[in-house]
Amino acid sequence: MEMECTVAVVWGVLWRGPPSLDWVLLLVALCPVCATTLLLWHRHRLTPCRPPHLLCPPHAWHPRWALCVTLLALGIHASVGALFLAALLHALLWVHCPLLGVRVAGQWMHPREWRARRQLAACYQLADLMGLSDTIYGHLTARCSPATGHPPAFLINPFGAHFAEVTASSLVKVNLEGEVLNPGEGGSGVINRAGYVLHSAVHAARPDVECVMHTHAREAVAVSCHRRGLQHVLSQTAQIVGPASYHDHEGIAIHEEERTRLVKDLGPHSKVMFLRNHGILLCGASIPEAFFLMLTTVEACKIQVLAMSLGSSDTDLLRPSEEVAAATHSIAASFCPEGRGVKELNALIRVYLEKGGPQATCRRHPYYL
Numbered sequence: 001m002e003m004e005c006t007v008a009v010v011w012g013v014l015w016r017g018p019p020s021l022d023w024v025l026l027l028v029a030l031c032p033v034c035a036t037t038l039l040l041w042h043r044h045r046l047t048p049c050r051p052p053h054l055l056c057p058p059h060a061w062h063p064r065w066a067l068c069v070t071l072l073a074l075g076i077h078a079s080v081g082a083l084f085l086a087a088l089l090h091a092l093l094w095v096h097c098p099l100l101g102v103r104v105a106g107q108w109m110h111p112r113e114w115r116a117r118r119q120l121a122a123c124y125q126l127a128d129l130m131g132l133s134d135t136i137y138g139h140l141t142a143r144c145s146p147a148t149g150h151p152p153a154f155l156i157n158p159f160g161a162h163f164a165e166v167t168a169s170s171l172v173k174v175n176l177e178g179e180v181l182n183p184g185e186g187g188s189g190v191i192n193r194a195g196y197v198l199h200s201a202v203h204a205a206r207p208d209v210e211c212v213m214h215t216h217a218r219e220a221v222a223v224s225c226h227r228r229g230l231q232h233v234l235s236q237t238a239q240i241v242g243p244a245s246y247h248d249h250e251g252i253a254i255h256e257e258e259r260t261r262l263v264k265d266l267g268p269h270s271k272v273m274f275l276r277n278h279g280i281l282l283c284g285a286s287i288p289e290a291f292f293l294m295l296t297t298v299e300a301c302k303i304q305v306l307a308m309s310l311g312s313s314d315t316d317l318l319r320p321s322e323e324v325a326a327a328t329h330s331i332a333a334s335f336c337p338e339g340r341g342v343k344e345l346n347a348l349i350r351v352y353l354e355k356g357g358p359q360a361t362c363r364r365h366p367y368y369l
Contacts, residue, residue: 104117104184112144113173116155116287117155117169117171119288119345120140121166121167122349122353123287123291124163125166126291126349126353127215128164131217132217132294132295132298133163135162136159136161138163138216139157139192139195139199140157140212140214140291141154141156141211142154142287143211152203153176154174154203155172156174156195157170157171157195158183158184158187158188158189159190159195161187167185169186170185170186171184172190174191174200176200194252194253197253198214198262198281201258201260202281205266206263209283210285210286211286211291212281212284213281213284213293214282215280215294217280217298217301219298219301220279220297222305224276224280229246229274230274230297230304231304232325233319233324234304234319235300235304235307236328237296237300238300238304239320239324239329239332240296240328241272242325242329245265245267245270246265247265247266247274247281248265249275249277249278271283272297280294282297284341285340286340286341286342287345288340288344289339290341291341291344292340292341292345293341
């Protein structure tokens with residue numbers, strides 16, 4: 001392709017004559033296009049080229065295409081036509097193909113949505129690697145910025161896909177009424193009814209929550225079955241999690257009337273809720289925060305289960321004061337200026353997804369997050 005572009009440039013020069021003032025005007029007009037091309041190349045350099053990898057845009061505008069059309073514009077060499085073509089290319093690159101020009105299932109999407117897809121897909125694969133998946137059950141959802149004129153929507157895994165199979169482009173986009181807005185690549189767009197009922201309730205009632213994660217991790221289910229639930233002062237890990245809310249078990253959550261009771265039990269501020277005899281529900285102001293809370297809550301449950309399995313009486317367990325627990329929770333909540341969970345998620349991506357791990361799919365994490 002680069003050879004054809006070079007021929008076009010040479011042809012333009014030979015047919016139109018030597019360079020003149022038109023070239024100066026043309027180069028000035030093409031500066032935005034060249035800048036866009038460099039940005040596209042930089043973004044592409046940090047991304048693998050072969051789908052269905054986690055980060056690879058399935059229908060991304062390849063940087064070489066931008067370079068080709070730029071060289072072809074240089075080959076035309078006519079001042080009026082070249083200026084018009086440069087303006088047209090500039091508009092196409094920035095309006096119809098913003099930054100990466102990513103399409104999923106034939107639909108263009110905003111870069112913020114593609115970023116949310118990448119982060120959420122990483123969380124699915126990390127959750128599986130860390131033993132937090134339950135074959136095709138359990139859900140991690142993230143609110144995505146809706147396009148103008150569209151209702152609020154969130155991303156969810158397609159029903160039938162294992163956590164290890166979830167990719168950025170396979171996630172299904174649905175609105176709060178359950179209508180599929182984008183079925184994702186390679187799937188039918190079918191989602192788990194229980195997952196929709198559970199997660200849509202939280203996304204609709206809590207605008208401060210960007211991400212909701214639900215897992216059936218064994219230790220978390222065990223604690224949800226205990227009458228006292230999570231003892232938030234028992235360990236430092238539990239103190240970081242803080243007090244949790246609880247929702248009584250009503251069977252598999254397929255009935256929409258349960259959403260009202262679930263939202264009431266969650267409350268306006270709680271971010272950790274135990275679903276009795278079922279699992280846990282984590283809420284985060286960002287995807288990294290929700291994933292951090294999921295890991296920390298499961299770890300706190302493991303510690304509690306181990307401590308209570310020592311065979312001693314309950315009075316033998318050492319419990320710090322509520323004041324110490326509250327201070328620990330407050331310090332941990334403001335520990336990272338980048339945002340809660342960002343450093344942790346970055347580290348997990350570097351270790352498990354970048355350095356030759358079982359699901360290695362990317363080259364550098366800055367583009368990932």
